[in-house]
Amino acid sequence: xxxxxxxxxxxxxxxxxxxxxxxxxxxxxxxxxxxxxxxxxxxxxxxxxxxxxxxxxxxxxxxxxxxxxxxxxxxxxxxxxxxxxxxxxxxxxxxxxxxxxxxxxxxxxxxxxxxxxxxxxxxxxxxxxxxxxxxxxxxxxxxxxxxxxxxxxxxxxxxxxxxxxxxxxxxxxxxxxxxxxxxxxxxxxxxxxxxxxxxxxxxxxxxxxxxxxxxxxxxxxxxxxxxxxxxxxxxxxxxxxxxxxxxxxxxxxxxxxxxxxxxxxxxxxxxxxxxxxxxxx
Amino acid sequence: xxxxxxxxxxxxxxxxxxxxxxxxxxxxxxxxxxxxxxxxxxxxxxxxxxxxxxxxxxxxxxxxxxxxxxxxxxxxxxxxxxxxxxxxxxxxxxxxxxxxxxxxxxxxxxxxxxxxxxxxxxxxxxxxxxxxxxxxxxxxxxxxxxxxxxxxxxxxxxxxxxxxxxxxxxxxxxxxxxxxxxxxxxxxxxxxxxxxxxxxxxxxxxxxxxxxxxxxxxxxxxxxxxxxxxxxxxxxxxxxxxxxxxxxxxxxxxxxxxxxxxxxxxxxxxxxxxxxxxxxx
Numbered sequence: 001x002x003x004x005x006x007x008x009x010x011x012x013x014x015x016x017x018x019x020x021x022x023x024x025x026x027x028x029x030x031x032x033x034x035x036x037x038x039x040x041x042x043x044x045x046x047x048x049x050x051x052x053x054x055x056x057x058x059x060x061x062x063x064x065x066x067x068x069x070x071x072x073x074x075x076x077x078x079x080x081x082x083x084x085x086x087x088x089x090x091x092x093x094x095x096x097x098x099x100x101x102x103x104x105x106x107x108x109x110x111x112x113x114x115x116x117x118x119x120x121x122x123x124x125x126x127x128x129x130x131x132x133x134x135x136x137x138x139x140x141x142x143x144x145x146x147x148x149x150x151x152x153x154x155x156x157x158x159x160x161x162x163x164x165x166x167x168x169x170x171x172x173x174x175x176x177x178x179x180x181x182x183x184x185x186x187x188x189x190x191x192x193x194x195x196x197x198x199x200x201x202x203x204x205x206x207x208x209x210x211x212x213x214x215x216x217x218x219x220x221x222x223x224x225x226x227x228x229x230x231x232x233x234x235x236x237x238x239x240x241x242x243x244x245x246x247x248x249x250x251x252x253x254x255x256x257x258x259x260x261x262x263x264x265x266x267x268x269x270x271x272x273x274x275x276x277x278x279x280x281x
Numbered sequence: 282x283x284x285x286x287x288x289x290x291x292x293x294x295x296x297x298x299x300x301x302x303x304x305x306x307x308x309x310x311x312x313x314x315x316x317x318x319x320x321x322x323x324x325x326x327x328x329x330x331x332x333x334x335x336x337x338x339x340x341x342x343x344x345x346x347x348x349x350x351x352x353x354x355x356x357x358x359x360x361x362x363x364x365x366x367x368x369x370x371x372x373x374x375x376x377x378x379x380x381x382x383x384x385x386x387x388x389x390x391x392x393x394x395x396x397x398x399x400x401x402x403x404x405x406x407x408x409x410x411x412x413x414x415x416x417x418x419x420x421x422x423x424x425x426x427x428x429x430x431x432x433x434x435x436x437x438x439x440x441x442x443x444x445x446x447x448x449x450x451x452x453x454x455x456x457x458x459x460x461x462x463x464x465x466x467x468x469x470x471x472x473x474x475x476x477x478x479x480x481x482x483x484x485x486x487x488x489x490x491x492x493x494x495x496x497x498x499x500x501x502x503x504x505x506x507x508x509x510x511x512x513x514x515x516x517x518x519x520x521x522x523x524x525x526x527x528x529x530x531x532x533x534x535x536x537x538x539x540x541x542x543x544x545x546x547x548x549x550x551x552x553x554x555x556x557x558x559x560x561x562x
Contacts (some may be wrong), residue, residue, distance in 0.1 A: 017544070033329075033360070034328055047314050047319070048314075066435065092384065093316065097315070099316075103380075106373070132395040201546065203543050203545070203549075236372065259330060261483075263298070264483040267483065267485075268445060268483075268485070
């Protein structure tokens, strides 16, 4: 089994509304819970009550299209509202994410990091010290994980920042994007993902669910081709439709049926009847 | 700041429906997220998509009634469906829970463990080896945390088991309760909490939200008085009403307002207006 570490701030954790996009269930996508793997269900992160759709579910789905016989596990360690300073070597977020990754590595091969961060540094001239700090984060994670060539995929900050709602304060996001590009260029096995055209939740700071699904496809394109993705992909909508149209397996149907029963949406008799139907398919 | 470790299986993680009971927000109750503290919002656990209300929120609220000037943090490490064997010394659940507790202990004083487990061992004669394993779990946690006298509060399995739905297989819950009592008696600073009268979700295995709130009050009574609670408390409903009737603080109102805005439930203009109103209260 392969695994991917998710770090950064809220747009990596995911704040897209779950009800805005088709759900993704795939028995070959798992997520780390209590140091072990569970079948993925969104929200993958739980850093805040408002956690929702991030880029990881569509990333993992796209990965599985290329490796249909394998499994991929997602390690959710992004933290809403975290600044680059909070990802320094000695910080709790860093030490905790490394600890989670190491638990995951007992039962999987870590093959990449997805990173998205910078909104909290898009003000007060903080961009002047950003590149050095970001490069240090990447070097520290690779070093501590013992994977000096571990691919790191880095999303740009979206263009809707600095304009409304909670995004108003992020006036210097273009400067941060400039620094991000610089670090990506200077770092081996590190690739950039364009945020062009991504749209926001009404709060003006969080990427909406529809755009997060596309962002994940772009992240995977950068990961798989080992190139920077400098603009939207022509086929990202088509790729998503293929993911949504995938036939559910027996295990996935039973998972969803059991979930409905646990939530009191059907009685035991109805559950057993449907369970029998699925089992006999 | 004080903290409490939550371990066991799903009825400690919580599966009560969030919509069945009044919410609990209290800026002096926090929960561990990414190694750090956040204001508590239920579900506190995230082991499964169906995580909901457990005993911890009302436990913490009752604690705060006795220590109104302090803060309490909850460390969620229970795992749905876990057997006692999965809590042995070398198991991932155990090692991960210890790791989480140690992150929490960097910034808090751990003052107790709430434990609830046994449904997965209530069949096939597993009760014959249960007591020894349970005692070993308690000893191992205390030893690894360096707190040999750490109070451990242990809830009984509920009487509705073995009768319907997913609870049908747990036919030997009375035998497990017998073993639990034995271990509690033989362990210093360990107290029992009655599950008498607790009622189930429609799935027949999970304690419903209304009963989980009461269970938490009983857990706190055992913790604070250092006694076994062998039957329902006369005033548990009254204690809960006091918790629900508590006046929200400015910070809690702002948290809830920000949450509503983040979820798109009101626009920025309305958010700013209400924010101003709360700030000027």
